[in-house]
Amino acid sequence: MSRFRVAVHIVPRRGLLDPQGKAVTDALRTLGFPAVRDVHxxxxxxxxxxxxxxxxxxxxxxxxxxxxxANPIIEDFEIASVSTL
Amino acid sequence: MSRFRVAVHIVPRRGLLDPQGKAVTDALRTLGFPAVRDVHxxxxxxxxxxxxxxxxxxxxxxxxxxxxxANPIIEDFEIASVSTL
Structure with a gap:
């Protein structure tokens, strides 16, 4: 047995509404980052x-x-990395 | 001008209480994953x-x-990747 650290990304599924991402996009543009196109x-x-x-x-x-x-109805996940501790 | 996708990880600072991580650790152990040691x-x-x-x-x-x-009082962030779209 060894100890491992596994990192996972859980993201809203493509094509679903992402109100949090939309809110952050709007806030960033208002705060002086007009080059921001989209945030998830x-x-x-x-x-x-x-x-x-x-x-x-x-x-x-x-x-x-x-x-x-993860909630498989609305989210996708991917294993980002596996490392030994 | 090109379009870029930048991924950021924002994590609770080391050493601060992480009640959400603790709750997930306990839930996973109860759900049949006793090998889990810690979750952030x-x-x-x-x-x-x-x-x-x-x-x-x-x-x-x-x-x-x-x-x-990020909230710099309680969170650290790191740029995970920068890629061209």
């Missing part, structure tokens, strides 16, 4: 866990995303 | 913008983080 706000989740190897850590994290971390 | 929940923000080059896009995004996207 998602979650960055870092899970530290024990696992036999990095493949097992990644598989287990995918399972966590499907069961708890 | 932050934000994954993707900004699409026009800029002269990738250095300008990154500098502008740091400015946005300091002014609006």
């Amino acid at each position: 706000v998602g979650r960055h989740v870092v899970v530290e866990m024990d696992a036999a190897d990095s493949t097992a850590a990644e598989r287990s994290t995918r399972d966590m995303c499907q069961k708890l971390l | 929940v932050g934000r994954h923000v993707v900004v699409e913008m026009d800029a002269a080059d990738s250095t300008a896009a990154e500098r502008s995004t740091r400015d946005m983080c300091q002014k609006l996207l």
Whole structure:
């Protein structure tokens, strides 16, 4: 068993309304960043866990995303990185 | 001017209480993932913008983080990637 750190990005699905991203876009443009075209706000989740190897850590994290971390109706997730601690 | 996509990670500062991460850790352990040791929940923000080059896009995004996207009292941010669209 080793300890791993797995980083996950959970983002609103493409094509769905993203009111938080729209609000941040408008706020940035008002605050003096007129070059901003679009903003998407998602979650960055870092899970530290024990696992036999990095493949097992990644598989287990995918399972966590499907069961708890992401809402598959409105969100997509991707494993951003797996590193050893 | 080209269009760039800049991804930012905004995370709770190390050493501060992270009640959301603690709640997710406990929920995952209860849901059948006893190997989970710790979870940190932050934000994954993707900004699409026009800029002269990738250095300008990154500098502008740091400015946005300091002014609006992150709360410097309780959060740290890092530019995760800068890519051309």
